[in-house]
Amino acid sequence: MLILKFIKLKPIIDSLIVCMFIVSFSNCYSxxxxxxxxxxxxxxxxxxxxxxxxxxxxxxxxTYFSSKKVDSGFIKDIIENQENNIIHIAKIMDIKNIDTxxxxxxxxxxSDNEKYSKTQVKSNAHxxxxxxSTYYNKNNATGAxxxxxxxxxxxxxxxxxxxxxxxxxxxxxxYVDETRFFKFDFYKKAKVxxxxxxxxxxxxxxxxxxxxxxxxxxxxxxxxKYLITTFGVEKxxxxxxxxxxxxxxxxTYNKSLFDLESDFYTFLETND
Numbered sequence: 001m002l003i004l005k006f007i008k009l010k011p012i013i014d015s016l017i018v019c020m021f022i023v024s025f026s027n028c029y030s031x032x033x034x035x036x037x038x039x040x041x042x043x044x045x046x047x048x049x050x051x052x053x054x055x056x057x058x059x060x061x062x063t064y065f066s067s068k069k070v071d072s073g074f075i076k077d078i079i080e081n082q083e084n085n086i087i088h089i090a091k092i093m094d095i096k097n098i099d100t101x102x103x104x105x106x107x108x109x110x111s112d113n114e115k116y117s118k119t120q121v122k123s124n125a126h127x128x129x130x131x132x133s134t135y136y137n138k139n140n141a142t143g144a145x146x147x148x149x150x151x152x153x154x155x156x157x158x159x160x161x162x163x164x165x166x167x168x169x170x171x172x173x174x175y176v177d178e179t180r181f182f183k184f185d186f187y188k189k190a191k192v193x194x195x196x197x198x199x200x201x202x203x204x205x206x207x208x209x210x211x212x213x214x215x216x217x218x219x220x221x222x223x224x225k226y227l228i229t230t231f232g233v234e235k236x237x238x239x240x241x242x243x244x245x246x247x248x249x250x251x252t253y254n255k256s257l258f259d260l261e262s263d264f265y266t267f268l269e270t271n272d
Contacts (some may be wrong), residue, residue, distance in 0.1 A: 069110035085144035143181035171220025190222035
């Protein structure tokens with residue numbers, strides 16, 4: 001009789017042990033404690049306090065600070081790519097005075113975890129215009145994306161409405177990496193992605209979130225490319241500097257966002 005009772009109670013006892021383990025594990029885990037705020041830790045002066053952590057390199061438009069764990073072969077490729085990137089972005093933006101800009105500080109970490117421990121930012125790359133700095137995992141450091149953010153914010157400013165962040169900021173930063181970090185044509189890729197209606201421009205604007213990040217960003221990048229190559233970058237800059245609501249599409253392009261979106265889809269269907 002006692003044995004039978006134990007057998008019936010055993011599943012309950014096992015469940016309690018599992019629950020106790022989960023609670024105990026949860027209590028043991030706590031997020032890392034950082035020595036300063038995120039903005040303080042990203043300051044160049046703060047990062048350079050740990051002078052033994054960094055190697056330093058220079059090129060025409062950049063100063064590179066790389067973790068000593070990063071192989072020198074990576075740095076050579078990064079320098080070559082970033083010099084090409086800044087010229088490529090300046091050409092898209094029609095900026096002719098990039099040589100007058102102060103050198104961009106480019107911070108290179110050996111891994112996402114190393115980057116997180118030094119900056120509190122978990123993504124594999126980010127930008128802070130305030131510090132004229134871009135911060136990379138070594139595997140992303142050849143891309144133009146973050147320099148695109150830096151230059152668009154520097155020359156065109158911050159968007160007046162966060163509603164259009166994904167369409168404009170992420171779209172543009174992806175577009176400048178087309179056929180470079182991303183080895184494909186954005187129009188062709190966007191046409192495939194748009195086989196699913198959830199990636200339509202109007203829906204991306206409405207949701208304005210990072211779900212399905214890459215697919216959305218490629219579609220937005222293709223749309224930004226369409227606006228720039230069809231109507232000129234000057235009008236795109238006007239759109240960027242004044243975008244508060246949909247009326248700015250009418251005042252800038254003499255077309256509603258709905259009409260521009262429809263024209264874009266027609267263009268993709270007829271473009272080979």
